[in-house]
Amino acid sequence: MTLRDVAELAGVSSRTVSNVVNGYANVTERTRLRVQQAVDQLGYRPNVLARNLARGRSGQIAVVVPYLDTPYFSELLQGIIRAARVQGYNVLIDQTDGDREHERMLINHGSSRLLFDGVIFSPLGLSQQALADRDPDLPLVVLGERVSDGTFDHVGIDDVTASRQATEHLLDLGRTRLAAIGDQPYETGEAAQLRTRGFREAHERRGLPVREDLVIGTPRFNRVDGAGAMAHLLDRDDPPDAVFCYSDLVALGAIHTLVGRGLRVPEDVAVIGYDDIEDGRYSNPPVTTISPDKEMIATTAVERLLLRIGSATAPPGLELRAPHRLVVRESTAGRRAG
Amino acid sequence: MTLRDVAELAGVSSRTVSNVVNGYANVTERTRLRVQQAVDQLGYRPNVLARNLARGRSGQIAVVVPYLDTPYFSELLQGIIRAARVQGYNVLIDQTDGDREHERMLINHGSSRLLFDGVIFSPLGLSQQALADRDPDLPLVVLGERVSDGTFDHVGIDDVTASRQATEHLLDLGRTRLAAIGDQPYETGEAAQLRTRGFREAHERRGLPVREDLVIGTPRFNRVDGAGAMAHLLDRDDPPDAVFCYSDLVALGAIHTLVGRGLRVPEDVAVIGYDDIEDGRYSNPPVTTISPDKEMIATTAVERLLLRIGSATAPPGLELRAPHRLVVRESTAGRRAG
DNA sequence: CTGAAAGCGCTAACAA
């Protein structure tokens, strides 16, 4: 079943069939119908491989995330896949485990060209410099806490503000010994550092000192790290009465430790997270969190990437901010639902 | 940068370059070296699109799951992606939301042929019949609780046995009023029905009657359903003292309701889940569960699919059972860790 | 509005 077969049956040239199949204009209604009929009759479906080669495009975009089983990413992924499909694009998924070399390879068109037309990338191990050194012809949209260097788009929320708001929420509750879990004071920890900055800003605004010894670093933002850091904090002479966790997973880990030690959340220690993943809504207690508009992030990322793919000349790299909001639940507010 | 350019520079034919690039035999070490040098010098990378067309293969497999943000699937996906990459295959991900029509389309090569060479499929809305009616030329491996009709491979654990073991564990604790949450007594609910069968078998073996009014159906296996079903159960005159949940998410939802009502887990009600997702390990309390060997499932599925793709004549459809085990945690055992 | 025909870059049968 090829274009030719259809053309023959319909008594037109393959050019015309192609026009019809691709919904181009310039086809008489009459011939369009005849061709359509032939297509249906033969059960013709275009060969994507041939089309791709001829077009020089794969019709696929790659989404690169550090970890697939991180709820935040899988929730985001859903939105991206949906948005891409609407535009006729398929999504290739890649997981880097934060491996720097792997990440670098992917933004250089992977091991082979043309497998994907563009990349939505959530870098973890990669420096700003490595991002700048990438294949300049590969359309790129970056998620998370980077800053665009003008050659790619960047979609994220305002992390400093969000973190400040999270911290202020804890201060508003009358808590005085605030801890922060998740700092990463090294080159590839930009994400974390922005949150730490917001944490500091909140203190500054209130004229309060930051308890430096309560700012704890973690290699990743997962449950294990949260649980460990919390245990560490509780072993102090003067443990915190509130904790700002840099992800909901960290918060869940921290709560796990707290409850395990017989402490009450939020009465003894209030806990706030970040990301608003579904787990946090059904945990005990449900977790107060910063909720980024994931749907908007996904849609915007796809939209901008396809725009780049479609443009002959690369559009300027934009900083795109999705909205976020503070969602107060029982891990700080202390109410209890049925 | 095409094969020809390389051939020219190396002073050989494009055929030879192709041989070298693809690691075929029959190339003198000497020419191999010369070609390799030319490749490096020109920074040549093969055009996958052209290769795909010529080979008639896309080098991609599709993985189709109902929901991407279900931890069980995203954990499985990780393993699949890894296993596929090792074999030089890329993974396309598709989410059906359990939509029957969408599922049917995908096992008929989607809307276009050749986009993927085979499918690993976790059906939700599709009947056995629909599976049988699929495009017979599309290599297929099915995950979950179906039975192979001999034309595809099926990878899963022994659900009846696992469910029986889960139930027996509750009975061993001395519980007498066992509930089950997750039954789906309709055509596409085969997965659920197997678990219900195991639940019954355990009772039968002990000569105990099943409390039919405590077997609750849920449309999906997620937190909301679990929370709702549990609330429903607690409103009974004679509420259960133990609950077998058909997924860990359901268990987490159920626990959420229990704790919200001021009941203790496991003292008042013991809860067991299914899937062993990471969330269950860090919840309060951690969830006892049936743990399928996900890594094995992923590897086996990929292995079998690639074998099918590579075979001229379709190998017989196999039933492949991955191992599982009962993991006892605090939601039934009542210990409490730090 | 439609037809003819030249590729897209690679693979692999056939020859040498």
Add this chain to the structure above:
DNA sequence: TTGTTAGCGCTTTCAG
């Protein structure tokens, strides 16, 4: 062991 060459099936320029 290597070269020649005919496709793979579609898109698209250029005529008409």
